[in-house]
Amino acid sequence: MSGDMLESALLETHxxxxxxxxxxxxxxxxxxxxxxxxxxxxxxxLAGRKCHEAIYDSPQPCLFCKIRQxxxxxxxxxxxxxxxxxxxxxxxxxxxxxxxxMSWPDGRVVKYSIAVDITELKEVQNRLAxxxxxxxxxxxxxxxxxxxxxxxxxxxxxxxxxxxHDLKTPLNALVGIPPLLASGYGLNPEGVKxxxxxxxxxxxxxNMINRTFDLYRLEAGTYTLEPVxxxxxxxxxxxxxxxxxxxxxxxxxxxVLCRGHPADEGDCLTVSGEELLCYSMFSxxxxxxxxxxxxxxxxxxxxxxxxxEAVVAVTNAGEVPEDVxxxxxxxxxxxxxxxxxxxxxxxxxxxxxxHGGRAELDTESPGFTTVRVFLPLAGEAAGS
Amino acid sequence: xxxxxxxxxxxxNLTIKKMVKMIEDLGHKVVHVARDGRQAAEDYPGIxxxxxxxxxxxxxxxxIEATRRILEKDPGAVIVMVTSHGQEQMVMDAIxxxxxxxxxxxVKMEKLAEHLEAxxxxxxx
Numbered sequence: 001m002s003g004d005m006l007e008s009a010l011l012e013t014h015x016x017x018x019x020x021x022x023x024x025x026x027x028x029x030x031x032x033x034x035x036x037x038x039x040x041x042x043x044x045x046l047a048g049r050k051c052h053e054a055i056y057d058s059p060q061p062c063l064f065c066k067i068r069q070x071x072x073x074x075x076x077x078x079x080x081x082x083x084x085x086x087x088x089x090x091x092x093x094x095x096x097x098x099x100x101x102m103s104w105p106d107g108r109v110v111k112y113s114i115a116v117d118i119t120e121l122k123e124v125q126n127r128l129a130x131x132x133x134x135x136x137x138x139x140x141x142x143x144x145x146x147x148x149x150x151x152x153x154x155x156x157x158x159x160x161x162x163x164x165h166d167l168k169t170p171l172n173a174l175v176g177i178p179p180l181l182a183s184g185y186g187l188n189p190e191g192v193k194x195x196x197x198x199x200x201x202x203x204x205x206x207n208m209i210n211r212t213f214d215l216y217r218l219e220a221g222t223y224t225l226e227p228v229x230x231x232x233x234x235x236x237x238x239x240x241x242x243x244x245x246x247x248x249x250x251x252x253x254x255x256v257l258c259r260g261h262p263a264d265e266g267d268c269l270t271v272s273g274e275e276l277l278c279y280s281m282f283s284x285x286x287x288x289x290x291x292x293x294x295x296x297x298x299x300x301x302x303x304x305x306x307x308x309e310a311v312v313a314v315t316n317a318g319e320v321p322e323d324v325x326x327x328x329x330x331x332x333x334x335x336x337x338x339x340x341x342x343x344x345x346x347x348x349x350x351x352x353x354x355h356g357g358r359a360e361l362d363t364e365s366p367g368f369t370t371v372r373v374f375l376p377l378a379g380e381a382a383g384s
Numbered sequence: 385x386x387x388x389x390x391x392x393x394x395x396x397n398l399t400i401k402k403m404v405k406m407i408e409d410l411g412h413k414v415v416h417v418a419r420d421g422r423q424a425a426e427d428y429p430g431i432x433x434x435x436x437x438x439x440x441x442x443x444x445x446x447x448i449e450a451t452r453r454i455l456e457k458d459p460g461a462v463i464v465m466v467t468s469h470g471q472e473q474m475v476m477d478a479i480x481x482x483x484x485x486x487x488x489x490x491v492k493m494e495k496l497a498e499h500l501e502a503x504x505x506x507x508x509x
Binding site for chain 2: 059064089092119122125126130134
């Protein structure tokens, strides 16, 4: 046996005792020079065949082949070792490959590759990567839905702006003509009074239309309160007057009490807030109470102070159904009303919160329903 | 789940053989096979399959670029990556390119069925 052959045999014996698959490839021809016992037992003797065909079943050299990085410009071993993971389609298993070039005893420059089966380890890693991909897909879907939602909100606001504009146009006549008629057409005092009522109703409606946009801002938390001292007694009295003036509620009574006695012009309960937002809040609650009252039932509004806060209690006969009580202030929740939108109590709660206050439902008294609104008194710090 | 017309994109003969067998065993039909990204992008408009399984590492054009090109032509295309690349960046690149699913090799019948059903249920009529 020549020296080269002896050296080859020794090397091959060394490779054979290693318990991982090892294959040796001529870097110039890509011919398999040797496979160790571990590989031979599984794949047979592949010596003499092209490595990409024999090991990876690929007619062309593999895309991940590292041979070029393992030799210098002259094709000699450069001493570098490459370690990488690879999935082999042929046996459906993952390997960590450690590759290096060397001079084979017969003078050829070869690459040897040690393949450690890491399939079990990769299974866990791959599950994690798939979960990561799933999360990224869900995030993308959420972002898409969010974009759609925002687009819908923008569209709704746009339509609302147009509606408000369209509604306001005919109101200009309703608000603008009465003063002209009252001063220059010789009407008697009763006629002038009626005209002022028309003008007042027009202005109230104009304000209400202007306030509809506020609901969106209150919901979005973007409403900026500009608080000033507001006489709540006057606001509630006006809201009560306007609600009972509605033809739909003809014959209904709303009694306003301030600190226990019937409220009149001289009464004053000053809170820190915005008059129009307060008007809108109590107008909604009173309308709600009147609509929910049985025929002939009286609604009572009681204003007072409690623990440094202004408290307004709106009480009507009739009870809120049990299944609705927990959701009374939620959006679109309505019960027992003709044409109820379920927005009245919801927007009232938002308005109370915007003032740094709150609204609560009280169903303790059998046969009656009370909604209490708590607002900061003037001089107290208002919330968000 | 209805039978789907599927296009398989992979440069490995072995993977193609395995994928075709599994897809057909699951009751779907392989309507076309492309062996690299460029061929996939070129062939897609004429085939219009319900779903594409796409390898990532391929000669000429990789699967991520092919996914982008197909989605440029058909924004509704449903492409599922079937790959051996589990690195975070590769996953993100594929999802950003518009892939609707990501399956790592080895692909077993049960796993493939699960992914096809999930993707078809979400994106196909």
